[in-house]
Amino acid sequence: MELLDVRVWARGREASQPDKGFPASAQLRKSETLFRNSGASTGRWKVGGETDDTIDRLKSLGLDTAQARLYVSTLKFGPASVKDLAARSGMHVATTYRKMKELLQLDLVEERLGSPNLYTARDPSEALGRLLERAEANLKLKCYQANEAETSLLEMAGRKPAGAEGASSPKVSYRLVMGRDALYRISRRMKEEATKEILLIVPAKGIRRLVREGYLDEIINGVRRGVAIRMVTEITDANMLEGTELADLIELRHYPRISFRLGIYDRAKCHIGAAYDDDPSSDGSNDIYLIIEDAALAKSMVPLFEGIWEKSVPAASVLKRLKAARPSARTY
Structure with a gap:
């Protein structure tokens, strides 16, 4: 398409x-x-x-x-x-x-x-x-969304999009989505469809938001289905509780100053954070994410994850150090 x-x-x-x-x-x-x-x-x-x-x-x-x-x-x-x-x-x-x-x-x-x-x-x-670059990105996003809408409407009308006739290659899709709610809906579907492996890179504030949005339940469901889940994030004093909960469920490692989002599902699909704001006061309506459903491209992102994974350290050691340094840390 x-x-x-x-x-x-x-x-x-x-x-x-x-x-x-x-x-x-x-x-x-x-x-x-x-x-x-x-x-x-x-x-x-x-x-x-x-x-x-x-x-x-x-x-x-x-x-x-x-x-x-x-x-x-x-x-x-x-x-x-x-x-x-x-x-x-x-x-x-x-x-x-x-x-x-x-x-x-x-x-x-x-x-x-x-x-x-x-x-x-x-x-x-x-x-x-910078404002013009952002305006251009938003305009391109609207073009993508318009084409997506056109495809959906044509399919509802029983017609195929131009150029789709006779296509026999596996489904490949690249699209930009705006807003954190849209990402959560898509990533939730990807997690539910994953059967083997989920690889995640999430910034420090991001794991606090994910836990508040019910992400732990999704993690538990994935683990019960036998999905191997690994995550790299930055463990800080502010997210010790969330880090502790995640470390009890999945392989969790710490890497300092993580500044982007990446999710890879069964090495066939992935999402990348292009522009987002994890500040607790932000509703994330202006966040922009690239959603990729292309096994070849998703697999090409795996070395990036593995490289960061190798340079990271187990979250448990960082959590232990932080808790020892702040014995009277905030009560949750």
């Missing part, structure tokens, strides 16, 4: 911007002009007040009002703590903290660790470029 009509995509790219390939480049130039011409100077850019035009321009590139205001404020006044940003913007401190974490996830600001942590805005040209 053709997931993306490349000819239609290419015509749009050529008509709008042959060199860059994305029609929103005009948005970038207009946004940079607004930043340059709006007031006081900071570095090589001129940044002034939070004009409605500037905020609206950033919103048109995917930010919400709060994110846009906080980015402009950080850019104008320089490094600031969450408390200072909250006072300046009039937002609640908790809301400001969540929005700055979202900007950090979008790579529009940098966090300087200290007491307190300070946030610094990235240069407008870099920040706007």
Whole structure:
């Protein structure tokens, strides 16, 4: 099945911007002009007040009002703590903290660790470029979803998608899905269909979310069916409880600073986290995942897992050290 009509995509790219390939480049130039011409100077850019035009321009590139205001404020006044940003913007401190974490996830600001942590805005040209990349990814995702919907509708109508006649090769599918709920539905199906092996790489905050979403029940069901399950994650003081529960059920190992998601099921299917936010305050609606149902490609991901597995250490030893270092750790 053709997931993306490349000819239609290419015509749009050529008509709008042959060199860059994305029609929103005009948005970038207009946004940079607004930043340059709006007031006081900071570095090589001129940044002034939070004009409605500037905020609206950033919103048109995917930010919400709060994110846009906080980015402009950080850019104008320089490094600031969450408390200072909250006072300046009039937002609640908790809301400001969540929005700055979202900007950090979008790579529009940098966090300087200290007491307190300070946030610094990235240069407008870099920040706007990242927003355009995200907008392009979202647009491509909608194209994928539109093609998926077209295929489903044609099948409901008793017709085959163009080019599907006479196909005899095994089912192969590549698709992007948006939202954590969509991933959980798909990964739950993959776990239920697995009969031999599940290989997982999950970030530290991710295992806390998985356990809260009922993942332990899925693990138990898989183990009962005889499925061998191995997982690599980062064990921290914050996820000791979840790590302990998982270590009692499956082969669990620790690897520091895991920053991506990977799931491989029977070496025939896999999912990869392209962009996601495991912050407890995030609903994950903007998370993007690549779902691959292609045995050849899924098998090619196994060496990546095995390489990390070999460099990791048993979770039990890390859990023992953390518990010894914090005998009065939080009560669950």
